[in-house]
Amino acid sequence: MANLADHLFDQERKRHGKVALIFEGREFSFAEIAGRVRRLAGGLSSTGVRVGSRVGLMMSACPDFIAFEQAIFTLGAVVCPLNTFYRERELAHAMASLELEYLIIGREYLGNLPDLQAPEAAALRAVLVAGLEPQEETAILSSADRLADSGVSIDRPVPLEPSAIGIMLSTSATTGKAKGVMLSVANIRANYDLTPEWLGITESSVTLCALPLYNTFGLNQGINAIMVTGATMVLMPRFDAGSCLHAIEKYRCTFVPAVPTMLQKLLDHPDAGNHDLSSVKRILTGGASVPAALLERIRSALGPDVVVMTGYGLTEGTALVSLEYAKLDSAGKILRPKSIGKVLPGMDMKILDDRGLLAETGQIGEICIRGLNLMLGYFKNPEETARVLVDGWLHTGDLGYTDPDGYTFLVDRKKDVIIRGGQNIYPADIEEVLYQHPAVSEVAVIGVADDLLGEVPIAYVALRRVGGATAEELIARCKKELSHYKVPSAIRFLPELPKGPTGKILKRALVSN
Secondary structure (H helix, E strand, O other), X not given: XXXXXXXXXXXXXXXXXXXXXXXXXXXXXXXXXHHHHHHHHHHHHHHOOOOOOEEXXXXXXXXXXXXXXXXXXXXXXXXXXXXXXXXXXXXHHHHHHHOOOEEEEEHHHHHHOOOOOOHHHOOOOXXXXXXXXXXXXXXXXXXXXXXXXXXOOOOOOOOEOOOOEEEEEEEEOOOOOEEEEEEEHHHHHHOHHHHHHHHOOOOOOEEEEOOOOOOHHHHHHHHHHHHHHOOEEEEOOOOOHHXXXXXXXXXXXXXXXXXXXXXXXXXXXXXXXXXXXXXXXXXXXXXXXXXXXXXXXXXXXXXXXXXXEEEEEOHHHOOEEEEEEOOEOOOOOEOOOOEEEEEOOOEEEEEEOOOOOEOOXXXXXXXXXXXXXXXXXXXXXXXXXXXXXXXXXXXXEEEEEEOOOOOEEEEXXXXXXXXXXXXXXXXXXXXXXXXXXOOEEEEXXXXXXXXXXXXXXXXXXXXXXXXXXXHHHHHHHHHHHOOHHHOOOEEEEOOOOXXXXXXXXXXXXXXXX
Protein backbone atom coordinates (compact mmCIF):
# COMPACT_ATOMS: atom_id res chain seq x y z
CA MET A 1 0.00 0.00 0.00
CA ALA A 2 1.43 3.36 -1.01
CA ASN A 3 0.57 6.93 -1.91
CA LEU A 4 2.28 9.23 -4.41
CA ALA A 5 2.62 11.91 -1.70
CA ASP A 6 4.69 9.57 0.50
CA HIS A 7 7.96 10.96 -0.90
CA LEU A 8 7.15 14.51 0.23
CA PHE A 9 6.43 13.49 3.80
CA ASP A 10 9.53 11.27 3.86
CA GLN A 11 11.61 14.28 2.81
CA GLU A 12 9.94 16.38 5.50
CA ARG A 13 11.13 13.86 8.10
CA LYS A 14 14.64 13.44 6.65
CA ARG A 15 15.38 16.97 5.41
CA HIS A 16 12.94 19.11 7.39
CA GLY A 17 14.44 22.54 6.76
CA LYS A 18 16.24 21.87 3.49
CA VAL A 19 15.30 24.11 0.58
CA ALA A 20 13.16 22.10 -1.82
CA LEU A 21 11.99 24.89 -4.09
CA ILE A 22 13.11 28.34 -5.16
CA PHE A 23 10.55 30.47 -6.96
CA GLU A 24 11.01 34.12 -7.88
CA GLY A 25 13.63 34.53 -5.17
CA ARG A 26 11.64 32.88 -2.38
CA GLU A 27 12.78 29.63 -0.79
CA PHE A 28 10.40 26.86 0.33
CA SER A 29 11.58 24.04 2.59
CA PHE A 30 10.25 20.50 2.43
CA ALA A 31 8.57 21.10 5.80
CA GLU A 32 6.87 24.27 4.56
CA ILE A 33 5.53 22.54 1.46
CA ALA A 34 4.34 19.52 3.46
CA GLY A 35 2.52 21.75 5.96
CA ARG A 36 0.64 23.56 3.21
CA VAL A 37 -0.17 20.26 1.50
CA ARG A 38 -1.76 18.94 4.71
CA ARG A 39 -3.97 22.02 5.02
CA LEU A 40 -4.95 22.03 1.34
CA ALA A 41 -5.78 18.33 1.54
CA GLY A 42 -8.03 19.08 4.50
CA GLY A 43 -9.79 21.83 2.57
CA LEU A 44 -10.24 19.64 -0.50
CA SER A 45 -11.61 16.85 1.67
CA SER A 46 -14.17 19.27 3.13
CA THR A 47 -15.19 20.12 -0.44
CA GLY A 48 -15.88 16.46 -1.15
CA VAL A 49 -12.69 15.23 -2.81
CA ARG A 50 -12.24 11.55 -2.00
CA VAL A 51 -10.27 8.49 -3.09
CA GLY A 52 -10.67 8.19 -6.86
CA SER A 53 -12.10 11.69 -7.40
CA ARG A 54 -10.88 13.12 -10.70
CA VAL A 55 -9.46 16.59 -10.09
CA GLY A 56 -8.39 18.82 -12.97
CA LEU A 57 -5.41 21.10 -12.30
CA MET A 58 -5.01 24.03 -14.68
CA MET A 59 -2.41 26.32 -13.17
CA SER A 60 0.80 28.00 -14.28
CA ALA A 61 4.17 26.76 -13.06
CA CYS A 62 4.20 27.96 -9.44
CA PRO A 63 4.57 26.55 -5.91
CA ASP A 64 0.81 26.14 -5.55
CA PHE A 65 0.68 23.79 -8.54
CA ILE A 66 3.01 21.50 -6.61
CA ALA A 67 1.09 21.92 -3.34
CA PHE A 68 -2.27 21.16 -4.94
CA GLU A 69 -0.83 18.18 -6.83
CA GLN A 70 0.56 16.69 -3.62
CA ALA A 71 -2.67 17.46 -1.71
CA ILE A 72 -4.73 15.63 -4.32
CA PHE A 73 -2.33 12.69 -4.11
CA THR A 74 -2.60 12.74 -0.30
CA LEU A 75 -6.35 12.14 -0.49
CA GLY A 76 -5.93 9.28 -2.95
CA ALA A 77 -7.67 11.31 -5.65
CA VAL A 78 -6.57 11.43 -9.29
CA VAL A 79 -4.47 14.37 -10.48
CA CYS A 80 -5.52 15.45 -13.99
CA PRO A 81 -3.06 18.16 -15.16
CA LEU A 82 -4.46 20.35 -17.95
CA ASN A 83 -2.57 22.24 -20.63
CA THR A 84 -2.69 25.93 -19.75
CA PHE A 85 -2.87 26.80 -23.44
CA TYR A 86 -6.25 25.08 -23.82
CA ARG A 87 -8.93 27.26 -25.32
CA GLU A 88 -12.62 26.80 -24.55
CA ARG A 89 -13.32 23.95 -26.97
CA GLU A 90 -10.14 22.09 -26.04
CA LEU A 91 -10.85 22.39 -22.32
CA ALA A 92 -14.40 21.18 -22.89
CA HIS A 93 -13.08 18.09 -24.72
CA ALA A 94 -10.67 17.36 -21.87
CA MET A 95 -13.30 17.85 -19.18
CA ALA A 96 -15.64 15.46 -20.96
CA SER A 97 -13.12 12.73 -21.75
CA LEU A 98 -11.70 12.78 -18.20
CA GLU A 99 -15.16 13.22 -16.63
CA LEU A 100 -13.69 15.81 -14.25
CA GLU A 101 -15.47 16.08 -10.92
CA TYR A 102 -13.44 19.02 -9.62
CA LEU A 103 -11.45 21.71 -11.39
CA ILE A 104 -8.73 23.79 -9.75
CA ILE A 105 -7.90 26.63 -12.11
CA GLY A 106 -5.83 29.80 -12.05
CA ARG A 107 -7.84 33.00 -12.27
CA GLU A 108 -5.99 33.98 -15.46
CA TYR A 109 -7.54 31.02 -17.28
CA LEU A 110 -11.17 31.67 -16.38
CA GLY A 111 -11.80 33.17 -19.81
CA ASN A 112 -11.21 29.73 -21.32
CA LEU A 113 -13.84 27.97 -19.22
CA PRO A 114 -16.55 26.36 -21.35
CA ASP A 115 -20.23 26.56 -20.52
CA LEU A 116 -20.45 24.71 -17.22
CA GLN A 117 -24.06 23.80 -17.96
CA ALA A 118 -23.02 22.00 -21.15
CA PRO A 119 -22.92 18.18 -21.37
CA GLU A 120 -19.10 18.23 -21.33
CA ALA A 121 -19.22 19.45 -17.70
CA ALA A 122 -21.90 17.01 -16.54
CA ALA A 123 -19.64 15.35 -13.95
CA LEU A 124 -18.30 18.62 -12.54
CA ARG A 125 -19.14 19.30 -8.89
CA ALA A 126 -17.00 22.36 -8.10
CA VAL A 127 -14.66 24.88 -9.69
CA LEU A 128 -11.97 26.17 -7.33
CA VAL A 129 -10.15 29.27 -8.53
CA ALA A 130 -6.68 30.29 -7.38
CA GLY A 131 -6.40 34.06 -7.04
CA LEU A 132 -10.15 34.69 -6.99
CA GLU A 133 -11.23 37.82 -5.13
CA PRO A 134 -14.08 37.42 -2.58
CA GLN A 135 -16.43 39.63 -4.61
CA GLU A 136 -15.87 37.40 -7.65
CA GLU A 137 -17.19 34.24 -6.01
CA THR A 138 -20.40 32.80 -7.38
CA ALA A 139 -22.54 29.72 -6.86
CA ILE A 140 -20.19 27.93 -9.29
CA LEU A 141 -16.81 29.57 -8.65
CA SER A 142 -15.17 29.53 -5.21
CA SER A 143 -11.73 30.41 -3.89
CA ALA A 144 -9.05 27.72 -3.99
CA ASP A 145 -6.79 29.83 -1.79
CA ARG A 146 -9.10 29.61 1.24
CA LEU A 147 -8.99 25.81 1.23
CA ALA A 148 -5.87 25.94 3.40
CA ASP A 149 -7.81 27.98 5.99
CA SER A 150 -10.58 25.44 6.57
CA GLY A 151 -9.06 24.36 9.87
CA VAL A 152 -8.87 20.75 8.72
CA SER A 153 -5.50 19.08 8.26
CA ILE A 154 -4.77 15.63 6.83
CA ASP A 155 -1.96 14.08 8.85
CA ARG A 156 -1.04 11.17 6.59
CA PRO A 157 -1.68 10.12 2.99
CA VAL A 158 -4.42 7.60 2.21
CA PRO A 159 -2.87 4.18 1.45
CA LEU A 160 -3.70 2.93 -2.04
CA GLU A 161 -3.39 -0.30 -3.96
CA PRO A 162 -0.65 -0.24 -6.62
CA SER A 163 -3.33 -0.53 -9.31
CA ALA A 164 -5.09 2.68 -8.20
CA ILE A 165 -5.00 5.53 -10.70
CA GLY A 166 -2.69 8.31 -9.52
CA ILE A 167 -2.41 10.56 -12.57
CA MET A 168 -4.56 10.92 -15.65
CA LEU A 169 -3.03 12.93 -18.47
CA SER A 170 -5.06 14.24 -21.37
CA THR A 171 -3.78 13.40 -24.83
CA SER A 172 -5.48 13.92 -28.17
CA ALA A 173 -6.57 11.06 -30.35
CA THR A 174 -6.20 11.05 -34.11
CA THR A 175 -9.92 11.87 -34.11
CA GLY A 176 -9.08 15.21 -32.52
CA LYS A 177 -10.85 14.29 -29.28
CA ALA A 178 -8.96 14.14 -26.01
CA LYS A 179 -8.26 10.84 -24.25
CA GLY A 180 -7.32 10.22 -20.65
CA VAL A 181 -4.13 8.20 -20.13
CA MET A 182 -4.53 6.33 -16.84
CA LEU A 183 -1.26 6.02 -14.93
CA SER A 184 -1.35 3.90 -11.79
CA VAL A 185 0.63 4.20 -8.59
CA ALA A 186 2.62 1.19 -9.80
CA ASN A 187 3.32 2.89 -13.15
CA ILE A 188 4.73 5.95 -11.39
CA ARG A 189 6.78 3.85 -8.99
CA ALA A 190 8.25 1.87 -11.91
CA ASN A 191 9.16 4.92 -13.99
CA TYR A 192 8.99 8.37 -12.36
CA ASP A 193 10.57 7.13 -9.14
CA LEU A 194 13.49 5.48 -10.94
CA THR A 195 14.16 8.40 -13.26
CA PRO A 196 16.51 10.30 -10.91
CA GLU A 197 18.81 7.28 -10.72
CA TRP A 198 18.80 6.92 -14.50
CA LEU A 199 19.62 10.61 -14.96
CA GLY A 200 22.15 10.94 -12.15
CA ILE A 201 20.05 13.28 -9.99
CA THR A 202 20.96 13.19 -6.28
CA GLU A 203 20.23 15.06 -3.06
CA SER A 204 22.92 17.62 -3.95
CA SER A 205 21.48 18.38 -7.41
CA VAL A 206 19.96 21.76 -8.20
CA THR A 207 17.49 21.55 -11.07
CA LEU A 208 16.52 24.45 -13.28
CA CYS A 209 12.91 23.77 -14.29
CA ALA A 210 11.50 26.09 -16.95
CA LEU A 211 9.14 23.40 -18.23
CA PRO A 212 5.36 23.56 -17.93
CA LEU A 213 4.22 21.37 -15.06
CA TYR A 214 1.14 19.95 -16.78
CA ASN A 215 2.99 17.39 -18.91
CA THR A 216 5.01 14.34 -18.01
CA PHE A 217 8.38 16.05 -18.65
CA GLY A 218 7.84 18.67 -15.94
CA LEU A 219 5.93 16.33 -13.63
CA ASN A 220 8.72 13.78 -13.73
CA GLN A 221 12.07 15.58 -14.13
CA GLY A 222 10.77 18.59 -12.22
CA ILE A 223 8.46 17.82 -9.32
CA ASN A 224 8.84 14.10 -8.71
CA ALA A 225 12.64 14.13 -8.94
CA ILE A 226 13.02 16.49 -5.99
CA MET A 227 10.46 14.52 -3.96
CA VAL A 228 12.35 11.25 -4.54
CA THR A 229 15.88 12.56 -3.96
CA GLY A 230 15.58 15.61 -1.73
CA ALA A 231 17.21 17.77 -4.40
CA THR A 232 16.41 21.46 -4.87
CA MET A 233 14.45 22.85 -7.82
CA VAL A 234 14.64 26.38 -9.16
CA LEU A 235 11.21 26.80 -10.74
CA MET A 236 10.68 29.39 -13.46
CA PRO A 237 7.12 30.70 -14.01
CA ARG A 238 7.74 30.49 -17.74
CA PHE A 239 10.66 29.98 -20.07
CA ASP A 240 12.71 33.10 -20.72
CA ALA A 241 16.26 32.55 -21.94
CA GLY A 242 17.74 35.57 -20.16
CA SER A 243 16.06 34.75 -16.85
CA CYS A 244 17.16 31.13 -17.08
CA LEU A 245 20.79 32.07 -17.72
CA HIS A 246 20.68 34.37 -14.68
CA ALA A 247 19.11 31.66 -12.51
CA ILE A 248 21.67 29.03 -13.53
CA GLU A 249 24.50 31.35 -12.53
CA LYS A 250 22.89 32.66 -9.32
CA TYR A 251 21.73 29.32 -7.91
CA ARG A 252 24.53 27.17 -9.39
CA CYS A 253 22.11 24.85 -11.13
CA THR A 254 23.57 21.44 -11.93
CA PHE A 255 20.78 19.78 -13.95
CA VAL A 256 18.79 21.29 -16.82
CA PRO A 257 15.89 19.36 -18.37
CA ALA A 258 14.66 21.15 -21.49
CA VAL A 259 13.17 20.63 -24.93
CA PRO A 260 15.54 21.37 -27.84
CA THR A 261 13.97 24.77 -28.61
CA MET A 262 14.74 26.00 -25.10
CA LEU A 263 18.37 24.94 -25.35
CA GLN A 264 18.76 26.65 -28.70
CA LYS A 265 17.38 29.90 -27.29
CA LEU A 266 19.72 29.70 -24.31
CA LEU A 267 22.74 29.29 -26.59
CA ASP A 268 21.52 32.00 -28.99
CA HIS A 269 20.90 34.59 -26.28
CA PRO A 270 23.21 37.59 -26.74
CA ASP A 271 24.27 37.47 -23.07
CA ALA A 272 24.93 33.73 -22.99
CA GLY A 273 28.71 34.25 -23.04
CA ASN A 274 28.53 36.67 -20.10
CA HIS A 275 27.06 34.11 -17.66
CA ASP A 276 28.96 31.50 -15.69
CA LEU A 277 27.30 28.22 -16.60
CA SER A 278 30.06 26.02 -15.25
CA SER A 279 27.79 24.58 -12.54
CA VAL A 280 25.76 22.66 -15.16
CA LYS A 281 26.83 19.02 -15.09
CA ARG A 282 23.91 17.22 -16.73
CA ILE A 283 21.37 18.12 -19.42
CA LEU A 284 18.37 16.09 -20.51
CA THR A 285 16.61 16.98 -23.73
CA GLY A 286 13.79 15.36 -25.62
CA GLY A 287 10.10 15.91 -26.31
CA ALA A 288 10.97 16.65 -29.94
CA SER A 289 13.52 15.58 -32.53
CA VAL A 290 16.96 16.69 -31.37
CA PRO A 291 19.18 18.04 -34.17
CA ALA A 292 22.73 16.72 -34.05
CA ALA A 293 23.99 20.26 -34.64
CA LEU A 294 22.33 21.39 -31.39
CA LEU A 295 23.96 18.63 -29.39
CA GLU A 296 27.33 19.59 -30.85
CA ARG A 297 26.74 23.24 -29.87
CA ILE A 298 25.87 22.27 -26.31
CA ARG A 299 29.04 20.22 -25.90
CA SER A 300 31.09 23.02 -27.46
CA ALA A 301 29.58 25.75 -25.26
CA LEU A 302 29.55 23.91 -21.93
CA GLY A 303 32.62 21.74 -22.29
CA PRO A 304 33.38 18.05 -22.79
CA ASP A 305 32.59 17.05 -19.19
CA VAL A 306 28.91 17.98 -19.36
CA VAL A 307 26.72 14.88 -19.66
CA VAL A 308 24.15 15.47 -22.40
CA MET A 309 21.32 12.95 -22.51
CA THR A 310 18.46 12.60 -24.97
CA GLY A 311 15.38 10.80 -23.76
CA TYR A 312 12.69 8.96 -25.67
CA GLY A 313 9.38 8.39 -24.02
CA LEU A 314 5.64 8.78 -24.31
CA THR A 315 2.72 9.39 -21.99
CA GLU A 316 1.28 5.91 -22.53
CA GLY A 317 4.60 4.54 -21.26
CA THR A 318 4.41 6.86 -18.22
CA ALA A 319 7.51 8.83 -19.26
CA LEU A 320 11.07 7.81 -20.17
CA VAL A 321 11.58 4.59 -22.09
CA SER A 322 15.12 4.86 -23.42
CA LEU A 323 18.15 7.08 -22.96
CA GLU A 324 21.06 8.08 -25.18
CA TYR A 325 24.25 9.85 -24.15
CA ALA A 326 25.50 12.35 -26.70
CA LYS A 327 29.12 11.68 -27.53
CA LEU A 328 31.40 13.31 -30.09
CA ASP A 329 33.66 11.48 -32.51
CA SER A 330 37.21 12.51 -33.34
CA ALA A 331 35.90 15.06 -35.84
CA GLY A 332 33.67 16.72 -33.23
CA LYS A 333 30.47 15.26 -34.68
CA ILE A 334 27.77 13.49 -32.72
CA LEU A 335 28.01 9.72 -32.67
CA ARG A 336 24.81 7.89 -33.54
CA PRO A 337 22.64 10.86 -34.60
CA LYS A 338 18.90 10.07 -34.29
CA SER A 339 19.66 7.29 -31.83
CA ILE A 340 17.27 7.04 -28.88
CA GLY A 341 19.77 4.82 -27.08
CA LYS A 342 18.92 1.65 -25.25
CA VAL A 343 15.77 0.73 -23.37
CA LEU A 344 15.89 1.48 -19.64
CA PRO A 345 15.89 -1.19 -16.90
CA GLY A 346 12.60 -2.92 -16.24
CA MET A 347 11.37 -2.46 -19.80
CA ASP A 348 11.64 -4.36 -23.06
CA MET A 349 11.65 -2.92 -26.57
CA LYS A 350 11.22 -4.62 -29.92
CA ILE A 351 10.74 -3.60 -33.55
CA LEU A 352 7.88 -5.23 -35.49
CA ASP A 353 7.57 -5.23 -39.27
CA ASP A 354 4.34 -4.66 -41.21
CA ARG A 355 3.38 -8.32 -40.71
CA GLY A 356 3.74 -8.06 -36.95
CA LEU A 357 6.92 -10.14 -36.97
CA LEU A 358 10.18 -9.27 -35.25
CA ALA A 359 12.19 -7.04 -37.57
CA GLU A 360 15.76 -7.91 -38.43
CA THR A 361 18.67 -5.71 -37.39
CA GLY A 362 18.60 -2.55 -39.50
CA GLN A 363 15.04 -3.17 -40.71
CA ILE A 364 12.55 -0.35 -40.09
CA GLY A 365 9.41 -1.23 -38.17
CA GLU A 366 7.15 -0.09 -35.35
CA ILE A 367 8.68 0.44 -31.92
CA CYS A 368 6.85 -1.61 -29.27
CA ILE A 369 7.41 -1.50 -25.50
CA ARG A 370 6.64 -3.80 -22.60
CA GLY A 371 7.03 -3.26 -18.84
CA LEU A 372 5.47 -2.12 -15.58
CA ASN A 373 5.49 1.41 -16.95
CA LEU A 374 2.67 0.78 -19.44
CA MET A 375 -0.50 2.74 -18.75
CA LEU A 376 -3.61 1.00 -17.47
CA GLY A 377 -5.32 2.19 -20.63
CA TYR A 378 -7.37 5.10 -21.96
CA PHE A 379 -10.13 6.17 -19.57
CA LYS A 380 -13.44 4.63 -20.62
CA ASN A 381 -12.08 3.97 -24.11
CA PRO A 382 -11.56 0.21 -24.41
CA GLU A 383 -11.45 0.27 -28.21
CA GLU A 384 -8.46 2.64 -28.39
CA THR A 385 -6.82 0.83 -25.48
CA ALA A 386 -7.10 -2.52 -27.27
CA ARG A 387 -5.67 -0.97 -30.42
CA VAL A 388 -2.41 0.15 -28.80
CA LEU A 389 -2.00 -2.45 -26.04
CA VAL A 390 -1.66 -5.86 -27.67
CA ASP A 391 -0.54 -8.97 -25.76
CA GLY A 392 1.15 -6.83 -23.13
CA TRP A 393 3.04 -4.67 -25.64
CA LEU A 394 2.44 -0.98 -26.29
CA HIS A 395 2.46 -0.21 -30.01
CA THR A 396 3.90 3.30 -30.01
CA GLY A 397 3.19 4.28 -33.61
CA ASP A 398 6.84 5.34 -33.91
CA LEU A 399 9.07 3.86 -36.59
CA GLY A 400 12.65 2.86 -35.93
CA TYR A 401 15.32 0.22 -36.27
CA THR A 402 18.02 -1.36 -34.13
CA ASP A 403 21.71 -1.51 -35.02
CA PRO A 404 24.06 -4.45 -34.33
CA ASP A 405 25.16 -2.86 -31.03
CA GLY A 406 21.59 -2.77 -29.69
CA TYR A 407 20.96 0.95 -30.13
CA THR A 408 17.56 1.97 -31.43
CA PHE A 409 17.19 4.76 -34.00
CA LEU A 410 14.00 6.78 -34.44
CA VAL A 411 13.14 7.21 -38.12
CA ASP A 412 9.67 8.72 -38.19
CA ARG A 413 6.29 8.67 -36.53
CA LYS A 414 3.74 6.29 -37.90
CA LYS A 415 1.02 8.43 -36.42
CA ASP A 416 0.51 11.99 -37.52
CA VAL A 417 1.45 13.82 -34.33
CA ILE A 418 3.53 16.96 -34.88
CA ILE A 419 5.92 18.05 -32.11
CA ARG A 420 6.42 21.81 -32.13
CA GLY A 421 8.93 22.98 -29.55
CA GLY A 422 8.02 20.08 -27.27
CA GLN A 423 4.24 20.55 -27.61
CA ASN A 424 2.25 17.74 -29.20
CA ILE A 425 -0.05 18.82 -32.04
CA TYR A 426 -2.57 16.42 -33.50
CA PRO A 427 -3.49 17.44 -37.05
CA ALA A 428 -7.13 16.48 -36.54
CA ASP A 429 -7.48 19.26 -33.94
CA ILE A 430 -6.60 21.85 -36.60
CA GLU A 431 -8.44 20.10 -39.42
CA GLU A 432 -11.66 20.06 -37.41
CA VAL A 433 -11.54 23.84 -36.96
CA LEU A 434 -10.77 24.52 -40.63
CA TYR A 435 -13.50 22.17 -41.82
CA GLN A 436 -16.02 24.33 -39.97
CA HIS A 437 -15.46 27.16 -42.46
CA PRO A 438 -18.25 26.94 -45.06
CA ALA A 439 -15.87 27.53 -47.97
CA VAL A 440 -13.53 24.68 -47.06
CA SER A 441 -13.96 21.39 -48.90
CA GLU A 442 -10.86 19.42 -47.92
CA VAL A 443 -8.12 19.87 -45.31
CA ALA A 444 -4.93 18.04 -44.43
CA VAL A 445 -2.39 19.23 -41.87
CA ILE A 446 1.19 17.98 -41.86
CA GLY A 447 4.36 18.86 -40.00
CA VAL A 448 7.36 20.37 -41.76
CA ALA A 449 10.87 20.76 -40.40
CA ASP A 450 11.77 24.00 -38.65
CA ASP A 451 15.29 24.93 -37.52
CA LEU A 452 14.11 26.47 -34.23
CA LEU A 453 10.96 24.57 -33.26
CA GLY A 454 11.71 21.14 -34.72
CA GLU A 455 8.42 21.02 -36.60
CA VAL A 456 5.57 23.37 -37.43
CA PRO A 457 2.12 22.58 -38.83
CA ILE A 458 1.19 23.49 -42.40
CA ALA A 459 -2.42 23.23 -43.60
CA TYR A 460 -3.29 22.23 -47.16
CA VAL A 461 -6.79 23.35 -48.11
CA ALA A 462 -9.09 22.82 -51.07
CA LEU A 463 -11.96 25.32 -51.32
CA ARG A 464 -15.48 24.74 -52.53
CA ARG A 465 -15.04 27.73 -54.78
CA VAL A 466 -12.02 29.77 -55.80
CA GLY A 467 -11.60 32.81 -53.57
CA GLY A 468 -14.07 31.52 -50.98
CA ALA A 469 -11.59 32.15 -48.16
CA THR A 470 -8.19 33.70 -47.70
CA ALA A 471 -5.23 32.30 -45.81
CA GLU A 472 -5.45 35.21 -43.39
CA GLU A 473 -9.09 34.45 -42.69
CA LEU A 474 -8.40 30.79 -41.95
CA ILE A 475 -5.40 31.59 -39.76
CA ALA A 476 -7.57 34.04 -37.78
CA ARG A 477 -10.16 31.31 -37.23
CA CYS A 478 -7.46 28.97 -35.91
CA LYS A 479 -6.12 31.67 -33.56
CA LYS A 480 -9.60 32.10 -32.13
CA GLU A 481 -10.32 28.40 -31.65
CA LEU A 482 -6.94 26.82 -30.89
CA SER A 483 -3.97 27.14 -28.58
CA HIS A 484 -1.34 29.39 -30.15
CA TYR A 485 1.15 26.58 -30.77
CA LYS A 486 -1.41 24.70 -32.87
CA VAL A 487 -2.01 27.59 -35.29
CA PRO A 488 -0.66 26.62 -38.75
CA SER A 489 2.45 28.45 -39.86
CA ALA A 490 1.00 28.62 -43.37
CA ILE A 491 -2.12 27.80 -45.37
CA ARG A 492 -1.49 26.38 -48.83
CA PHE A 493 -4.33 26.12 -51.32
CA LEU A 494 -4.69 23.30 -53.85
CA PRO A 495 -7.54 22.67 -56.31
CA GLU A 496 -7.88 19.20 -54.81
CA LEU A 497 -5.91 17.23 -52.24
CA PRO A 498 -4.17 14.04 -53.39
CA LYS A 499 -6.04 10.83 -52.61
CA GLY A 500 -5.53 7.09 -52.74
CA PRO A 501 -7.75 4.47 -54.39
CA THR A 502 -10.17 4.51 -51.44
CA GLY A 503 -10.51 8.28 -51.48
CA LYS A 504 -8.34 8.78 -48.39
CA ILE A 505 -6.22 11.93 -48.46
CA LEU A 506 -2.56 11.01 -48.93
CA LYS A 507 -0.60 13.19 -46.57
CA ARG A 508 2.69 11.67 -47.66
CA ALA A 509 2.08 13.14 -51.13
CA LEU A 510 1.82 16.60 -49.57
CA VAL A 511 5.24 16.40 -47.97
CA SER A 512 6.96 16.90 -51.31
CA ASN A 513 4.34 19.32 -52.64
